[in-house]
Each structure stands twice: as structure tokens, then as C-alpha cells.
Amino acid sequence: MSNTVHHSVVDRENDYIHAGYGLKSWLLTVDHKRIAILYLISITVFFFVGGFFAFLLRLELMTPAGDIVSAETYNKLFTMHGVVMIFFFLIPSIPAVLGNFLVPLMIGAKDLAFPKLNLMSWYVYNIGGIFALYALVNGGVDTGWTFYTPYSSTYSLSNVVPVVIGAFILGFSSILTALNFIVTIHKMRAPGLTWFKLPLFIWASYATSIITVLATPVIAITLCLLLFERLMGVGIFDPALGGDPILFQHLFWFYSHPAVYIMIIPSMGVISEVVTCFARKRIFGYKFMAYAIMAIAIFGFLVWGHHMFISGQSVYAGFVFSALSFMVAIPSAIKVFNWTATLYKGHIEFRTPILYAFGFIGLFTIGGLTGLFLASLATDVHLTDTYFVVAHFHYIMVGGAVMGYLGGIHFWWPKMTGRMYNEAWAKFSALILFVGFNLTFFPQFVLGYLGMPRRYYIYPDEFQVLNVLSTAGATILGLGYIIPMVYLLWSLRKEKTVGTNPWGATGLEWTTQSPPITHNFEKTPVVTGEPYVYQEEEDKVVA
16 A cells, blocks of 8 residues: 555654553543553453353363263353353454554544544443353353243243343444444545555454444344343243244344354454465455455345254245355355465465464364355254354354454554564464364364264263363363463563564554554555555565
8 A cells, every 4th residue: 555654753652552651541541542452451351251161161071971060050151151252252352452453543543433432332341241240150141142032031040131231231332333433434534545445454344343233233122122021021032921932033143143244254354464464465356355345244134044944934934044145155255265366476474463364264264164064954954053063153253253363463463562472482372272273173073963962061972082182172272372361461571672564564554653652643644555565575476
């Protein structure tokens, strides 16, 4: 991107980190970069809480008998793991942390359109989290993260109400952040930054925000109806009260399938930025990449019924939802193809972010291809509610979303903190994560194919070997998540400082100092060229 930029001399006394001192200056900040850091801290806490539950689950499943926790406790463990990971980590992670930090920087703006609303979003997020943590310490909830009725609305004796209230409140945080992004991208782009000069991470943030604004109110209303039935006995979902439990599933999945794309599309944006930077080539098929992001967002609203093939819906409805689900593969395949084409004959630098990008592309591809089995009516009947489903959505939501999140954190960490991390440890951690992830979840494809149901805490002896492998992988995976915590925190004090653009990347965020000053740029940048121009490097490749 050829721009008229104003390189600033690195002024570490006036960067956003040192712009104010004391806890109050952080808790009352309206600087989007500081709010991103606040989100990073909150989301990391919830990530390790949810991860701890997952580790306990895998410990229990090492042996066929239920010899560590009771069935009731097991139900609560996988419920709280799902609720915390999905609502409090996967959905907000990239938009709230990387989006908050990068959207204004990438479009040449001083801040988001509504800075105070942005701070309010963080407080709303934490208030929702407090309700969930209250339920956790008060005995937990056992409904599964899907809250299927009428069990959750009528029969469960666990803490359904505080968890549902927490998820309901959390939705407002997502909506406020998404609205802020949409208005900012529309109204605050730098002069010359037209839609087709936008970085693909901005396209991804825009598409994700639209999904969030349109879909989140549906789950909010659904959770309200659940509470009405549970607290007041109003017959909405419980057949005994004149309700329809299938209605809950329709409403729940109308949000929750698009929510998968809220998790994965931002990762796609991150990977696009990383691949083009470390391949030292312009992204292959830029406009197709942008169109593909929007196509995935649109298709995401049309496929919720594939979660309900065995719910008794008509064969004709099932056929339509199956066909639409297969169509999602088209824009997804465009993205994988274009990333691969960008890497082809690229002058690839094997730094830590590109390792995460490789991991993302491989794991997302496996997750996507196995999703075709679940989109097919005939095979889904066999695989529904088996470990095949567990493995599939973990390959997408953890292998994809978390790899993208960690890749993005490593890519922009020097910009966020002004410090480089230990590259050797970072590469080692990326390798550990990839190995640990596959050892954890690939055996679960086999378990599901062989017929082991999900959410069972006892199982026949013949499934033990695969479960032990999965638990061993989870242990390695957990170690892989802890290592980055250590070297990233270490880097804040001990590692060397970096300049404005340590990766030699294009993009407006790399034209301001690291870490950026409070208002991002000394003067408003002017964009005059195309995005992702690595012409010098491309010439070298051609030569």
C-alpha cells in the first residue's frame, strides 16, 4: 500500500502505555488500544478457566469407568467448559482484542467512532462474566452449552438462571463492539482508503460485525423466553405446558451457527495478513477474498437446520439445509486456495506467525472437509452426537479460531507492546500446540466413527486406547498454551525493543511507532496505492 505517511520518531514516553499511570487511568480509559489490552487480560483469564475444565474432562475419560467425578459433576464440567470457551473466549477473542487494537490503526483513524461505548462494552463483558463465575462457584450448571429445553427451562436443578443471564448480558457487549466497528469502518477511513484498498482483516471485522448485529438479538430473545418459562412457568418450549422444544432449537441455532463464523472469519482475516507478509507477495485474488468473506457471512444465516437433521424436520427441509451447507464450502475453499496460491513461489520467512498460519490452514481444512460428512443427510444420522462432531467443531473453533488468534497475537505483539518475544520459544510453542491439538482431537474422529457418543462419562473398554491418546494430547496442548503466557510476559521487561515495522509489512498500522502514540498517528495518513504491495520482493522472486 503506497501511502503518504508520517513516520514518527519513537517516543516511548508518549505512547499509549505510558500516557497515564495507575489503575484508574486504565479502568477509565477511552483509548481503543488500552481497552484491547483490558480485553486481552479478561479473555485470557476465561480461556484458562475453560481450559482447566477441559483438562478435568479428559482426566475423567482416561478410564472407561467413572472413577474421578460423578455423572452430575461431569455434566457440569462439560457445560461450563462449553459456556466459558464459546461465550467468553471464542466469540469475543479476536474482535475484542485484535479488532479493538487494530481497526482504527488499519484505517488511519484516531480511535473508534464511540470510545466511551467501547469502554462500556468491556464492563458489560465482565458483568456477564461475573454471573457465569457466580454460577460456577455456586455449584455449576449441567444443561450443556446449548441449554436445550425443556430440560434447561423446567427440569434442571443446577444454576441455569445466572448462566443464562450472564450470556444474555454478554450479548450486549458483542453488539456494542460490532456497531462501533461498522460505523468506524464506514465513516472514519483515511483519505484515499476505498473499500477495495481495505486490509482483509478489516473486511473480516466488518463481516463479523454484521453477523453479530443481526444474529445476537435472536439468541438474546431466546434466552429471555427460556427464563420466562423457567421462572414464571409460561409455556413456550415445554410440551407439558403447551410449548414446542423444537422451536428452541430453531431459534438457538439461527444464532449459534452464524456464531461459528463470528469465531472463524476474524481468524481468516488474521491469516490473510500473516500469509501475505511472510510470503512477501501480494495476496492472490484480493477481491475474491473479500467477496468470499461476505459470502461466508451470508451463507451462515441459511444453514442452521443442518444441526436438526434428526429432530423430525421434514425431508425436504433437510435436503435444502444440506444443499446450502455444502455451498458454504465454495467461499471457504476459495480462501484456502488463495492462501496457498499466495504462498506458492513466495519468499517465505519461517517466523512464528506464519507457523500459526500453516497450522490454521491445515486444521481448518480438516475441519471443513469433515463438516461435509455432517452436512450430508445420510452420514449425519450416524454421526450426530458422537465424538466425530466434537472433533469436527474443535478443528474449526479451536484449530482454526485459536490458531488464528495466537497467530495474530504473535504478529502484532511487537506493535502492541514495542517488544519482540523469544522467537525460539515461540516456534517451539507453535509446534507443541500443533502436535498436541492433533493428538487430542484426531482420535476423536475415530471414536465418533466407531460410535462413541459425546457427553458420556463411562464407555466400553474398547474405546480406552483412543481416549488415553486424546488425554495425552490434551496434556501437551495445555503445556503449549502455558508457554506463550510465560515468554510473552517475559518479553515485556526483558526482550529487546522494536522499531516501527519489525516484519517489513504493509499497512497503515506499521507506519506509526511501536507501541503507538495515544492518537495513533501524528498526522492523518493519506492512502494512494493498492494494498499488500511487496513489489520489491516479488521482483526478486521473478528474477
